[in-house]
Amino acid sequence: MALSERQQKMFEFITKFSRERGRPPTIREIGSSVGISSTSVVNYNLNILQREGFIAREKEVSRGLRIIAQGAKTIAEAAGFVQIPLLGKIAAGIPIQVPDAGPGGYDDFISLTRELIQDQEGLFALRVKGNSMIDALINDGDIVVMKKQETAQNGDMVAVWLKEEKETTLKRLYREKSRIRLQPANPTMKPFYVKADNVQVQGKVVLVVRQLQRMAA
Amino acid sequence: MALSERQQKMFEFITKFSRERGRPPTIREIGSSVGISSTSVVNYNLNILQREGFIAREKEVSRGLRIIAQGAKTIAEAAGFVQIPLLGKIAAGIPIQVPDAGPGGYDDFISLTRELIQDQEGLFALRVKGNSMIDALINDGDIVVMKKQETAQNGDMVAVWLKEEKETTLKRLYREKSRIRLQPANPTMKPFYVKADNVQVQGKVVLVVRQLQRMAA
């Protein structure tokens, strides 16, 4: 069932209020914002919003309402953060090593929203050191978020360790008859062919973040 | 001044509670969680947390407290999201146009954490269309977050509109004596020199995000 105009205004107000003030509004705050003098009318419409799945309510608790994941826009507001451990650096000359979490877990994290990352399972982040990943369109200082896995599907952007060359590289991987094609992300660059037993997949690249402007302390 | 153990526990509880429940706790909820029976004691310590800059309080408002940006890690956990309007596409052949917000604001947003973006002012996002930004290490489909401004400092990565060439490009900008040097992010590529009156700065690039793996619907 569709929402009435009043209910839409209420929902928008709740969303805006929650975002700006860091807390949900009270029934009376909602009422005065949309021009309802009676708290019971607000309550009545809140129940409808709840029934329709737009908000969650907690009984007899002040400000006991919460926006629920709805359209893509509100998902982000509701679902929360994903914390991904920042495990270290990635460079051409060294294989990626994923240390096990110590007793207290990892020290450094990068926070992303669920809009960017859906499944946190097995994800970790590395900061790129040096210019060796330029052909993957990845620069010094960029952060790559990877999922740990030893296999890859055709076309996946993966981090591979080349045993002979003793080198880590980020490329798209395609299996061909007797060899593996490693395709740079930069379309102007030529692919690289290697024997299958020379490559060791270390993980799949899920996200790349480049901060041009560092935070103020 | 450092926080007492009690105040740290209170702060952690407020952070956790706010994140999990979507609303800040009441004084009594804080009290019972850290084992304080008196509301005035909680109030006393909340005032200290406020004085030390950990929280903001609003007088005589239920649940009127809010976590404030503090350590880098807690910022992300507490302060919340930044919603940046996704205004459209950026391609080589067209200038960037920033439409004014309509009556209902913008439609599409990208959510980022405050860890990645500190100041939301004047920021907007564009999705890159085509391969023309390869020399800025930016690929088709990447999202660039920019800050609208007409001027730039030396070394800023900016989006410029080249009037003669009728082209948008992303480069690092350096003013030299009589000309402007546009330096590609890719260090293997050569700079590009233009006359000062040929360039029109459209904004500064703040962040680049590349999603290798698209979300499931």
Added chain:
DNA sequence: GCTTGACACGAACAGGTGTTCGTTGTATAA
């Protein structure tokens, strides 16, 4: 010893807050 300040406790209070109830008006179907 005395004072001072930090920290803590419980009680009381005024106003905030969600809930409930009776009532009214208006469509729509029987």
Added chain:
DNA sequence: TTATACAACGAACACCTGTTCGTGTCAAGC
């Protein structure tokens, strides 16, 4: 017309909630 459901109103109520006040303890400094 009558009945029913929907939408809205205002009042009353009980509990929640932030604030304030008086009191107490303890360690540091004089």
